[in-house]
Amino acid sequence: MNSQPVTLYPSRQFxxxxxxxxxxxxxxxxxxxxxxxxxxxxxxxFPDTDELDALRTLGEAIRQRCLSRxxxxxxxxxxxxxxxxxxxxxxxxxxxxxxxxxxxxAARNGTLMVKGKSMVSEEIELNHHxxxxxxxxxxxxxxxxxxxxxxxKPTHIIMPAIHKTKAQIARLFHEKLPDTPYTEDVDALIxxxxxxxxxxxxxxxxxxxxxxxxxxxxxxxCLVENEGxxxxxxxxxxxxIAITGIEKVVEKLEDVVPLYSLxxxxxxxxxxxxxxxxxxxxxxPGEKDGPREVHLVLLDNGxxxxxxxxxxxxxxQCIRCGACMNHCPVYxxxxxxxxxxxYPGPIGEIISPHLLGLENTRDLPTASSLCGACGEVCxxxxxxxxxxxxLREESQRPAGEAVxxxxxxxxxxxxxxxxxxxxxxxxxxxxxxxxxxFGWSATRLRALTPPTQAxxxxxxxxxxxxxxxxxxxVREREARRKEx
Amino acid sequence: MSRPSDVYLFGTCLVDLFMPxxxxxxxxxxxxxxxxxxxxxxxxxxxxxxYTSGHPREARDVARSQLDLFPGDxxxxxxxxxxxxxxxxxxxxxxxxxxxxERVVAIAARVVEFSDFLLNHLDWQPVDTxxxxxxxxxxxxxxxxxxxxxxxxxALVDRLANVTRVVHDHESECCGFGGTFSIKHPDIxxxxxxxxxxxxxxxxxxxxxxxxxGCLMNINGKLALDKATPLRGKHLASFLLERTGGKx
Numbered sequence: 130m131n132s133q134p135v136t137l138y139p140s141r142q143f144x145x146x147x148x149x150x151x152x153x154x155x156x157x158x159x160x161x162x163x164x165x166x167x168x169x170x171x172x173x174x175f176p177d178t179d180e181l182d183a184l185r186t187l188g189e190a191i192r193q194r195c196l197s198r199x200x201x202x203x204x205x206x207x208x209x210x211x212x213x214x215x216x217x218x219x220x221x222x223x224x225x226x227x228x229x230x231x232x233x234x235a236a237r238n239g240t241l242m243v244k245g246k247s248m249v250s251e252e253i254e255l256n257h258h259x260x261x262x263x264x265x266x267x268x269x270x271x272x273x274x275x276x277x278x279x280x281x282k283p284t285h286i287i288m289p290a291i292h293k294t295k296a297q298i299a300r301l302f303h304e305k306l307p308d309t310p311y312t313e314d315v316d317a318l319i320x321x322x323x324x325x326x327x328x329x330x331x332x333x334x335x336x337x338x339x340x341x342x343x344x345x346x347x348x349x350x351c352l353v354e355n356e357g358x359x360x361x362x363x364x365x366x367x368x369x370i371a372i373t374g375i376e377k378v379v380e381k382l383e384d385v386v387p388l389y390s391l392x393x394x395x396x397x398x399x400x401x402x403x404x405x406x407x408x409x410x411x412x413x414p415g416e417k418d419g420p421r422e423v424h425l426v427l428l429d430n431g432x433x434x435x436x437x438x439x440x441x442x443x444x445x446q447c448i449r450c451g452a453c454m455n456h457c458p459v460y461x462x463x464x465x466x467x468x469x470x471x472y473p474g475p476i477g478e479i480i481s482p483h484l485l486g487l488e489n490t491r492d493l494p495t496a497s498s499l500c501g502a503c504g505e506v507c508x509x510x511x512x513x514x515x516x517x518x519x520l521r522e523e524s525q526r527p528a529g530e531a532v533x534x535x536x537x538x539x540x541x542x543x544x545x546x547x548x549x550x551x552x553x554x555x556x557x558x559x560x561x562x563x564x565x566x567f568g569w570s571a572t573r574l575r576a577l578t579p580p581t582q583a584x585x586x587x588x589x590x591x592x593x594x595x596x597x598x599x600x601x602x603v604r605e606r607e608a609r610r611k612e613x
Numbered sequence: 614m615s616r617p618s619d620v621y622l623f624g625t626c627l628v629d630l631f632m633p634x635x636x637x638x639x640x641x642x643x644x645x646x647x648x649x650x651x652x653x654x655x656x657x658x659x660x661x662x663x664y665t666s667g668h669p670r671e672a673r674d675v676a677r678s679q680l681d682l683f684p685g686d687x688x689x690x691x692x693x694x695x696x697x698x699x700x701x702x703x704x705x706x707x708x709x710x711x712x713x714x715e716r717v718v719a720i721a722a723r724v725v726e727f728s729d730f731l732l733n734h735l736d737w738q739p740v741d742t743x744x745x746x747x748x749x750x751x752x753x754x755x756x757x758x759x760x761x762x763x764x765x766x767x768a769l770v771d772r773l774a775n776v777t778r779v780v781h782d783h784e785s786e787c788c789g790f791g792g793t794f795s796i797k798h799p800d801i802x803x804x805x806x807x808x809x810x811x812x813x814x815x816x817x818x819x820x821x822x823x824x825x826x827g828c829l830m831n832i833n834g835k836l837a838l839d840k841a842t843p844l845r846g847k848h849l850a851s852f853l854l855e856r857t858g859g860k861x
Contacts, residue, residue, distance in 0.1 A: 148800045437731045458787045462804045496798055498791025498805070499665055500754035521667030542667075551663050555671040558626070559678040561655035571630060584796035588803035589834030590633060599624045599633035603640070 143492040146467035156292055156464055163291045164454075164461040170398025171452060171506070188391045189510040191384045192446035199436065202345040202378045203427065211409035215423045223253035226428050230255060230337070230370055233424055234264055237368060239334030243326070245352070245359035246270035247339030248286050249372045249428055249451065252471040252484065255337070266337070269326050270356040271319060274502035278305050284465030286472060287396045287451040294465050324360065336362035336420065339375035341392065341448070342385045343425070350425065351385055352406040353392060355399075360406055369420035371408070375427050376436075387399025388448055391508035395450040431483035431537070438534040440519055444479050446509040451476075453503035453513060459496055466495065475503035479516040487524045487538030494520035495542070568598040616735060619649040619687045622796055623679075623724075625696040626658035627826040628848075635826065635848030639692045639727055642854045646735055647789070650690075653682035661699040664707065666793045673707050680713055688734065692727040692850055694756025694825045700724040703757050726756060728765040728824045728849055741773040743856040749818035751788060751809070751832065751846070753825030766824055766849055773856050781816035790831035802834045806835045814842050824849040 150156060167289055175181040195202060207217040220226035221610040226249075234242060242259060244250065244266055256266040256277070268277040272289035276282060279301055283289030290298070295313045300362060302310040309321055330336075338359055342351040350371050352359050363369045379385060412419035435441045454460040454474030465473035470481040470490065480491040487494075494517050503513040526532070526545070528540030557567045573593045578593045597605075615652035620643065624636040640650045656679060660672035683689055691697040701724040708717040731737045750766050763785075770778045789795060789805025810832055813821050821844070823829050829846050836844055847855075854860045 144798070144800065151800055151804050216681070231618070458789070458805055459801055462808075463801060492798075493666075495794065496801065498787045498789055498794045498802070500787035500791065501758035501786075502754070502787070505758055518665055518667065521665070522669060523667075525667035548668075551666070551668045551671045554663060555674050558657040558660075558675040559676070561657065563652075564657040568630060584799040585834075587799040588795070588806055588838065589831070590837040592830065592834070594630050595633050597633060599629040599636040599652075599653055600656075602633050602637050604654065606637075 132549055134476060141469070141489060141491070143467065143469060143496065146469060147463045147496070150463040150467045155294065157462065159292055159294050160338070160461055160464050163288070164456075166213070167288075167397060167455040171395055171400070171455065172532075174394035174398035174400065184391055185508055185510050186386060187387050188448075188508050189446065191388060192448070192509045193443075195379045195384065196376065196436070196442060196445055198207075198380065199375070199378065202380055203375060205345040206343055206348060206378050209345065209495040210350075210410075210425060211348075213348045213352075214413075215348065215410055215425055217373055218424060218426045219429075220426055221429045223430055225427070226253045226372065226426050226430075227255060227258040230372070230428055231259060231262055231264070233368065233370055234335050235262070237334055239368070240264055241329065241333045242266045242271050242335045242337055243333040243358075243362050243366065244273070245330050245336070245338035245354065246273055247337060248471060249374055250337060251283060252430065253372075253428065256370075256383060265375065267326070267333075269329070269331050269356075269362055270354075271322055271356060271358075274322055274326065275301065282466065282471070284473070285451060285454060285455065286449055286465075286476075292466070330361045330365045333362075333366045333371060335368040336364075336366040337370050337372065338363050340371050340377055340425070343373060343378045344380075344382050344386060345378055346381050348409060348459040349382065350408040351389075352405075353389065353402050353404075355403045356408070357404055357586045360404055363408055364419050367410075368424075369408075369422070370424045370426065372428060375429055375432055376447075388509075392450050394449050395452040395506065395508040431485070434534070434536060434574075435483040437482070438536075441483075441516065442474075443511050444483070444516055446511050448509060449476075449477055450508055452506045452508065456502040456506050458498070458500060458502065475513045475517075476511075477510075479513055479520060480581070482520055482524075482536065482538065487520070487536055487541040489538065491524060491538075491541045494524060565600065568600060572597055572601075617648065617660070617688055619651060619685065620730070621651050621653065621683050621685070621687055621689045623656060623689055623691045623700065624652065625660070625691065625693045625826060627830060628692060629657075632789060632826055632848060634831075635692060635851050638848065638854045638860065639690070639850035641859055642731075642850055645854075645857075645859050646737065648735070651687070655679075656682055658701040659696045659704075660707070661696060661703070662792050664699065664703060665791075669707060673711070676704060676707060676717075677713065680716060680720065681736075683723070686723070688725045688730065689720065689723050690725055690727055690730050691826070692824065692848065694726055694753040694760050694762065695827055696756035697724055697726040698759030726760045726762050726765070726809075726824070728756075728769055729760065729762040732765045732768050737769065737772070739772055739853065739857045741775045741856050742747065742858040743773070743775055745775045745777070746820070746835070747777045747779050747818050748852070749779050749784075749813050749816045749821040751781075751784075751813070751821055751823040751828055752823075753823065753828045754787050756825060757785065766822065769849065769853060770822065773853075776856065779816045779818050781818070781821075782812040784812075788828045789830050790827045792827065795831060806831055810835045810839065813846075814844055816842065820844065820852075821846045822849045822852045834840070 275290040284292040340351045460474040524542035660676040664672035665840040788809040789802040795802035
């Protein structure tokens with residue numbers, strides 16, 4: 130199968146993308162039922178709310194402790210991994226990460242890479258980069274396999290093809306895979322995919338994987354998966370390259386246990402995954418299998434920007450479970466593609482501005498009603514609504530204003546009109562006399578209320594002031610009481 | 614919890630301008646229960662619209678203008694979960710490191726959401742004088758998640774003998790208001806309020822109640838635009854007063 134070019138959805142066009150997604154009734158239906166299913170699964174995985182609360186508190190504490198010691202833990206990780214025979218590479222940008230990975234594959238004259246699921250590889254557009262150099266990168270996670278075949282990007286960080294119906298996948302397999310009859314039998318579809326992939330594992334020159342937890346004290350890369358494809362990618366080819374963001378490091382092996390439990394239960398309501406891989410180096414002398422070389426690429430790509438700010442650092446606590454998307458009323462209506470970013474949904478709205486700059490993600494921090502469903506389910510208690518409000522502030526802050534930790538794209542959403550409107554609002558609402566006059570005029574002139582109110586009247590009748598304000602009604606009643 | 618003799622009412626800017634009757638009904642209901650209600654005339658807004666839109670300075674200036682309005686140590690009752698959440702949880706953050714911080718924290722501690730006050734401070738025991746009806750309840754996200762009072766409105770409605778409370782589909786989901794969200798992202802907000810309005814219609818409720826003016830304006834504004842159904846919402850205070858014969 131030839132890998133398709135990825136379809137890029139620039140996040141600058143978020144509003145247009147969202148509008149198109151909202152009009153797609155098939156997509157709306159699939160998303161809604163999928164998200165309802167995932168919410169119910171999560172809920173059933175945490176029957177005891179006290180245990181859930183305690184576990185979330187523990188998860189938050191672990192992630193915060195590890196982040197507070199991030200620089201030294203990364204050094205320790207490198208040292209232990211090196212001692213275990215793993216080569217560690219540091220990449221500041223996606224271009225650097227791509228160059229490192231391409232270099233490793235090219236050094237062996239490799240032409241085929243099999244990939245386990247890795248959102249960081251999506252983040253750096255690895256498949257695209259390798260293809261441009263004549264190297265085929267084949268996704269082996271079933272969801273990723275489907276979206277790659279469709280020439281799309283994942284719509285969800287855990288379930289990449291969750292937006293697709295059974296019929297759509299059946300049609301896709303039938304059209305794209307030679308000699309494949311049309312079938313909507315899920316088991317049969319999975320069998321078709323697995324058979325196609327089985328050959329690729331044996332032929333591949335290199336296997337690529339992500340990392341869920343990188344343990345500093347032992348130099349262990351933990352990989353959480355259900356399909357066994359992760360194990361195949363990391364053990365069958367001679368060369369294994371793992372890639373992850375710098376924030377994924379944890380201090381101790383025992384830190385992994387609660388985080389793993391939170392991850393699988395929050396993501397899909399599973400008590401534990403079918404596979405949990407702990408990778409601690411290449412094949413050792415006398416061992417019969419395993420890769421001969423293992424490399425880890427540690428990517429920054431804007432994470433240091435979030436790290437530098439005490440409040441925004443909490444963004445990096447994320448363990449990528451996707452629960453925030455599953456519970457988000459915005460994500461569940463527009464799906465992941467509309468965001469135009471690797472990470473969609475609430476976590477995407479708070480991480481993407483660091484990866485891509487506020488200038489490229491201008492509409493994302495405001496794409497939330499701040500309902501708080503995301504923060505409520507976050508297994509490591511990231512206060513996502515609070516992060517969104519902070520990013521709104523930074524995108525409204527004038528570009529020239531000096532601050533301690535300026536964000537890339539500061540002021541991207543600042544407009545003179547909006548700034549003036551809020552200043553006018555302040556003048557009215559911070560002064561009782563002006564406010565009283567405003568209330569009196571607005572109620573007396575209610576007949577002049579504009580019939581079209583930007584944004585609002587698209588979905589509502591116009592906001593029309595009452596005949597009298599509450600202030601007035603209270604004053605009138607007090608006057609009546611004095612008279613009687 | 615002890616029963617206070619007096620309370621302040623922070624009416625909120627939306628109630629003030631767009632649904633003052635709900636504010637009056639809250640006052641009347643509290644007064645019929647023997648509580649003296651003080652309505653500071655210099656009140657305007659908690660600052661939430663600017664705060665959630667990324668303009669904390671403007672929000673702080675407006676909030677600062679409200680700090681002198683509650684000199685007594687009585688509870689500050691707010692007939693809106695989201696404004697209550699702003700006062701109780703966001704004001705201390707907004708004033709962190711400011712000279713007023715200590716005062717703000719003390720004020721925040723006295724803030725009580727209306728339904729919470731009625732149920733948990735007054736243990737309201739109504740005599741329902743209204744005809745049999747079916748009512749759906751929409752709880753605002755701030756009431757649910759910031760004020761942790763998602764069950765108080767249910768409990769109050771459930772105390773009315775002739776009222777059947779019906780549950781609507783995805784009841785815990787946001788109605789799509791979100792302040793400036795509904796103006797900046799009207800397509801998404803529109804899809805959300807459409808689903809909420811449909812869920813309320815399909816619930817078989819004759820009317821619905823909510824203790825949050827923002828949600829009420831959002832859902833009623835949508836229902837009125839569609840004109841497809843007579844279903845409308847009321848503020849919880851108005852509904853409770855009406856059911857207990859206090860609304861003439």
